[in-house]
Amino acid sequence: MGTDALRLSGISLTLGQGSESHQVLENVDLGVRTGELLVILGPSGSGKSTLLSVMAGLIHPDAGEISRPEDPDAHLPGIVFQEPLLLPWATVADNVALGLRYRRHRLRTGSRMRAPERRRAARALLGELGIGHLADRYPDQLSGGQAQRVAIARTIITEPSILLMDEPFGALDLATRSDLQRWLLELRAARDLTIVFVTHDLEEAQLLGDRLVVLNGPLSQVETVERADGTFNRTDLLRHLTPVGADTPSFKEIA
Amino acid sequence: MSNTGAFTSRTRLYAARVATVAMACGLWWLGTQLGGRNNPIIAQFGPADAVPAFVDLWVDGSAIRDAITSLRRLGVGLLIAVGLGVPLGLILGMRAGVEQASAPVVQLLRMISPLAWAPAAVSVFGIGDAPVTFLVAIAAIWPVALGTAAGVRALSPGWTKVARSLGAAPIEHLQTVVLPGVRPQILTSVRLALGVGWIVLVPAEMLGVDSGLGYAVLNARDRLDYGQLAATIIVIGSIGYMIDAIFQRLLSPRRNRSVR
Numbered sequence: 001m002g003t004d005a006l007r008l009s010g011i012s013l014t015l016g017q018g019s020e021s022h023q024v025l026e027n028v029d030l031g032v033r034t035g036e037l038l039v040i041l042g043p044s045g046s047g048k049s050t051l052l053s054v055m056a057g058l059i060h061p062d063a064g065e066i067s068r069p070e071d072p073d074a075h076l077p078g079i080v081f082q083e084p085l086l087l088p089w090a091t092v093a094d095n096v097a098l099g100l101r102y103r104r105h106r107l108r109t110g111s112r113m114r115a116p117e118r119r120r121a122a123r124a125l126l127g128e129l130g131i132g133h134l135a136d137r138y139p140d141q142l143s144g145g146q147a148q149r150v151a152i153a154r155t156i157i158t159e160p161s162i163l164l165m166d167e168p169f170g171a172l173d174l175a176t177r178s179d180l181q182r183w184l185l186e187l188r189a190a191r192d193l194t195i196v197f198v199t200h201d202l203e204e205a206q207l208l209g210d211r212l213v214v215l216n217g218p219l220s221q222v223e224t225v226e227r228a229d230g231t232f233n234r235t236d237l238l239r240h241l242t243p244v245g246a247d248t249p250s251f252k253e254i255a
Numbered sequence: 256m257s258n259t260g261a262f263t264s265r266t267r268l269y270a271a272r273v274a275t276v277a278m279a280c281g282l283w284w285l286g287t288q289l290g291g292r293n294n295p296i297i298a299q300f301g302p303a304d305a306v307p308a309f310v311d312l313w314v315d316g317s318a319i320r321d322a323i324t325s326l327r328r329l330g331v332g333l334l335i336a337v338g339l340g341v342p343l344g345l346i347l348g349m350r351a352g353v354e355q356a357s358a359p360v361v362q363l364l365r366m367i368s369p370l371a372w373a374p375a376a377v378s379v380f381g382i383g384d385a386p387v388t389f390l391v392a393i394a395a396i397w398p399v400a401l402g403t404a405a406g407v408r409a410l411s412p413g414w415t416k417v418a419r420s421l422g423a424a425p426i427e428h429l430q431t432v433v434l435p436g437v438r439p440q441i442l443t444s445v446r447l448a449l450g451v452g453w454i455v456l457v458p459a460e461m462l463g464v465d466s467g468l469g470y471a472v473l474n475a476r477d478r479l480d481y482g483q484l485a486a487t488i489i490v491i492g493s494i495g496y497m498i499d500a501i502f503q504r505l506l507s508p509r510r511n512r513s514v515r
Contacts, residue, residue: 078421102431104422
């Protein structure tokens with residue numbers, strides 16, 4: 001620990017054009033430590049998904065710098081969305097193997113995997129994650145929880161430096177959600193993952209996070225909260241979650 | 256639902272279809288009988304003349320020969336339409352700017368009856384297969400291109416987000432997301448194009464060719480053989496119906512969804 005897997009410095013971003021434009025992120029500084037599970041917590045519209053897309057390289061900020069000190073090569077973060085977004089015409093194994101045929105993986109590993117090889121790798125990973133029995137199914141034959149596990153497998157098969165998760169369990173029912181939360185913690189321990197997890201659910205944030213970043217929209221008022229004595233101070237969290245005046249954009253870090 | 260139930264409803268469907276065909280033939284006969292009392296041409300147009308004429312066409316092989324010639328022209332024309340229409344549709348569907356900019360030209364061209372091109376086609380391609388194939392292609396390209404474009408626009412933007420986040424090059428995105436995603440729409444639009452192409456083919460074959468079903472229609476008229484004319488019309492309709500049915504069968508789901 002201690003080193004940063006990813007560092008955002010002075011990130012600003014305005015979305016929309018003309019009179020409809022609004023600043024989503026302003027001068028955000030944030031580090032993701034190697035091996036941690038960092039939770040980004042905030043109400044809807046606070047810019048947490050946008051922040052994640054910036055980390056994933058899907059949105060380019062207007063200003064600021066993203067650095068990955070330990071990753072000089074094309075080893076980029078992987079992202080899991082709220083919807084599984086599996087390709088309906090492909091089997092689970094083929095969906096999971098998808099990233100292995102893409103340019104980024106070829107460039108990083110320097111080798112081109114053939115289709116049977118990719119499929120074998122996908123099956124091996126599915127087995128390791130305890131969902132090997134789903135390999136030959138199609139997405140419409142999966143439950144919501146199963147589909148999201150497959151989506152996570154699809155992301156981690158390319159061994160991303162950081163796993164970014166955008167409210168991945170937000171669309172699931174309560175029982176499935178807690179099942180997947182437990183599964184994610186096991187997965188994280190087994191594969192030594194660095195995870196950035198976005199949620200608006202305080203309970204989920206407290207359960208999963210080593211450290212919380214509280215985004216107090218509409219402009220990013222970023223505050224991070226450390227876990228102390230194995231838990232978070234609940235009143236402290238609630239205080240941070242209380243919206244601050246919208247026209248006082250500022251950046252504050254609590255260590 | 257038991258198998259017997261499905262069997263019964265299928266049997267009933269076939270019985271109803273046979274009855275409809277018989278009824279249509281009856282009306283055909285009745286119409287030509289009544290209309291033919293004062294008009295000998297209409298009288299020859301009935302099943303009584305058409306059926307022997309069909310047997311003649313079948314026996315001397317000209318029905319098969321003309322049908323094969325027509326189907327070959329249809330096939331080549333469709334191949335050209337798909338070869339040009341699918342890439343055009345992909346571009347129109349993926350680039351909203353291109354679609355908006357090209358809309359006046361595309362919509363104008365689409366509204367021109369392919370037969371309006373016939374004189375131009377003959378003067379450019381001469382006589383023979385080429386102008387006929389060209390007219391089929393120009394009729395079929397629009398359903399293919401516009402159907403493909405609509406299919407591309409209907410793709411979930413989330414799949415593109417996933418491919419990008421996994422590091423897909425643009426060509427890989429096309430191969431793994433766009434093409435398999437629009438495959439059903441492409442096949443549906445090809446089926447549509449098949450019908451349009453077949454309909455355009457017959458009049459196109461009335462220009463400067465001496466073979467094919469369209470030519471057979473003209474030939475029968477010139478020889479005042481109205482029984483043969485009626486037989487040829489029935490052949491044209493039957494073949495169109497058959498190729499459409501075959502293509503529809505090819506379109507039906509390719510994987511077994513019973514494993515649940």
